[in-house]
Amino acid sequence: MAENSNLFDDNIAYPQGFNPESQSFDPEKALYDALQTYQKNEIGLETDHIIVNIGPQHPSTHGVFRVAVILDGETIVNLKPVMGYLHRNHEKIGERNTYIMNMPYTDRLDYLASMSNNFGYALAVEKLMGIKPPERADYIRVMMAEMTRISNHLFLIGSLLNDLGAYFTPMLYALEERELILDIFEAVAGSRMMCNFFRFGGIARDLPEGTLQKIKEIFFERLPRKIDEIDRFLSENEIIRSRGVGQGVLTPENAIRFSATGPLLRASGIPYDIRRAEPYSIYNRFEFDVCTRKNGDIYDRLMVRFDEIRQSIRIIQQAAKQIPEGPVMSVKPMYQVRVPPGEAYGRVEGPKGELGFYVVSDGKPNPWRYHVRAPSFINLTAFGPMCIGQKIADVVGVLGSIDIVLGEVDR
Amino acid sequence: MAAPLSSQTQELSSRFSNRINVDTRPGYSGWLLDKSHLLEFAIALRDEFGYDYLSSITGVDYLPEGKMEIVYQVYRTTGGPGLMFKVQVPRTDPVEVPSLVSTYPGAELQEREAWDLLGIKFTGHPDLRRIFYVGRFRRFPLAERLARAILRRRCQTF
Numbered sequence: 001m002a003e004n005s006n007l008f009d010d011n012i013a014y015p016q017g018f019n020p021e022s023q024s025f026d027p028e029k030a031l032y033d034a035l036q037t038y039q040k041n042e043i044g045l046e047t048d049h050i051i052v053n054i055g056p057q058h059p060s061t062h063g064v065f066r067v068a069v070i071l072d073g074e075t076i077v078n079l080k081p082v083m084g085y086l087h088r089n090h091e092k093i094g095e096r097n098t099y100i101m102n103m104p105y106t107d108r109l110d111y112l113a114s115m116s117n118n119f120g121y122a123l124a125v126e127k128l129m130g131i132k133p134p135e136r137a138d139y140i141r142v143m144m145a146e147m148t149r150i151s152n153h154l155f156l157i158g159s160l161l162n163d164l165g166a167y168f169t170p171m172l173y174a175l176e177e178r179e180l181i182l183d184i185f186e187a188v189a190g191s192r193m194m195c196n197f198f199r200f201g202g203i204a205r206d207l208p209e210g211t212l213q214k215i216k217e218i219f220f221e222r223l224p225r226k227i228d229e230i231d232r233f234l235s236e237n238e239i240i241r242s243r244g245v246g247q248g249v250l251t252p253e254n255a256i257r258f259s260a261t262g263p264l265l266r267a268s269g270i271p272y273d274i275r276r277a278e279p280y281s282i283y284n285r286f287e288f289d290v291c292t293r294k295n296g297d298i299y300d301r302l303m304v305r306f307d308e309i310r311q312s313i314r315i316i317q318q319a320a321k322q323i324p325e326g327p328v329m330s331v332k333p334m335y336q337v338r339v340p341p342g343e344a345y346g347r348v349e350g351p352k353g354e355l356g357f358y359v360v361s362d363g364k365p366n367p368w369r370y371h372v373r374a375p376s377f378i379n380l381t382a383f384g385p386m387c388i389g390q391k392i393a394d395v396v397g398v399l400g401s402i403d404i405v406l407g408e409v410d411r
Numbered sequence: 412m413a414a415p416l417s418s419q420t421q422e423l424s425s426r427f428s429n430r431i432n433v434d435t436r437p438g439y440s441g442w443l444l445d446k447s448h449l450l451e452f453a454i455a456l457r458d459e460f461g462y463d464y465l466s467s468i469t470g471v472d473y474l475p476e477g478k479m480e481i482v483y484q485v486y487r488t489t490g491g492p493g494l495m496f497k498v499q500v501p502r503t504d505p506v507e508v509p510s511l512v513s514t515y516p517g518a519e520l521q522e523r524e525a526w527d528l529l530g531i532k533f534t535g536h537p538d539l540r541r542i543f544y545v546g547r548f549r550r551f552p553l554a555e556r557l558a559r560a561i562l563r564r565r566c567q568t569f
Contacts, residue, residue, distance in 0.1 A: 027545045342438015356484070369472070371467075373484075
């Protein structure tokens with residue numbers, strides 16, 4: 001019958017006696033059993049602990065993400081994140097694609113910061129191929145990466161304040177500035193969010209006429225004023241301080257142990273920034289500070305992002321003044337790139353943390369293995385321990401301040 | 412990632428003598444270990460050499476050579492280039508490797524991902540469940556198992 005015929009039916013070799021269709025265990029029961037492994041406090045009256053699912057459909061889970069918590073009244077005793085609702089099998093598709101075909105797929109990993117994803121992938125494959133982009137391409141790459149960082153942090157400010165209860169007012173203040181950056185992306189790359197702008201050996205095309213002038217207008221005159229305005233409204237606000245200061249604390253030792261990176265690590269006080277620790281591209285030519293804060297609570301994670309926006313504006317100002325003329329691709333644009341066999345791990349400081357691409361090549365047109373080290377996914381290891389002992393209303397604040405994007409968590 | 416620095420090479424090979432080897436495949440870099448020395452090596456890296464930040468754990472399936480490889484990247488939070496080390500296990504059923512969760516707790520979700528996608532079991536992991544393919548899915552999507560690799564190299568451009 002036409003419905004049952006499968007062209008590739010005899011191409012799969014299963015082990016002996018394995019039937020993929022048989023049902024053997026209940027995954028929900030496994031999750032709830034894993035949740036029950038916590039310290040039970042037997043003092044006083046015996047109470048029941050309730051399991052609550054802050055389910056995949058929820059306005060403040062930033063996408064389809066589920067959190068299973070066990071509550072003692074309103075205090076959390078154990079928490080486990082459950083993900084996989086947006087899993088699109090990015091890594092296996094990466095093995096099917098050729099190298100250049102993978103570039104638009106990387107846009108859709110962290111869909112709010114697409115130029116950073118492109119940057120990491122281009123760095124990894126350029127390491128394998130042994131080529132470097134020309135100067136002008138490097139300056140444009142750095143400017144685009146820093147603009148992506150500003151755009152992501154503005155979106156985070158908006159959505160974190162939405163989660164904390166301020167609805168849409170701060171979000172619209174922040175998104176209005178983000179629209180200017182997205183207009184520049186549209187002029188340069190053709191698309192607002194899924195830019196697909198970087199290529200191996202440079203970038204796809206040069207900046208159009210007048211774009212550099214527009215960048216200078218925004219980043220020298222308009223954006224510093226507006227960021228100070230938003231900061232003035234938010235950082236002294238009593239509600240944000242009482243919901244943020246001292247809640248969801250991540251100590252520095254725990255942050256390193258749980259492999260947290262990015263603003264999550266720096267808000268706890270560890271000054272680790274890949275742009276300074278192991279500089280890539282031309283970041284060693286710019287003057288900027290590594291922003292840290294001392295306490296590691298929700299308020300500090302919000303403020304460290306304001307600091308980072310200011311440092312990114314500083315980098316863009318220097319790059320816009322120093323940018324030379326020249327070509328933007330160091331090799332001839334090719335449809336089928338020739339990549340020698342080997343492996344490479346290229347990492348960038350994305351807006352959410354360390355974004356790394358591990359590519360293994362065997363000389364053929366497609367990669368043999370393609371793995372993405374997603375910062376949002378790995379920062380979630382710290383989510384459980386950070387929330388234990390807090391009230392359930394703080395889960396939403398902590399999740400918002402970790403800054404996850406489901407495209408990256410699930411790939 | 413660049414080849415390990417020569418000072419690092421000296422220190423590591425003198426500390427571990429003949430239990431670790433440099434990866435000499437063309438285009439590859441890093442150290443190759445046997446899985447029985449993994450925990451000891453990881454604890455020594457974290458405590459003596461200062462590599463306290465585990466960046467990523469990946470599994471790679473080399474079907475032609477009959478091996479599964481687990482690749483670890485560690486860095487120092489004081490900065491500088493990192494260290495890549497790999498454990499190769501033969502591709503039998505089941506594939507078992509000691510878990511690094513006791514040394515680097517950040518490995519928890521990443522080892523669950525390697526179990527889910529490739530079928531590598533980490534012994535000693537506190538909670539080894541599937542992470543993406545939760546449900547009654549019982550295959551390992553990224554482990555190569557095609558009898559004839561027609562579908563493997565299908566995409567060409569122009």
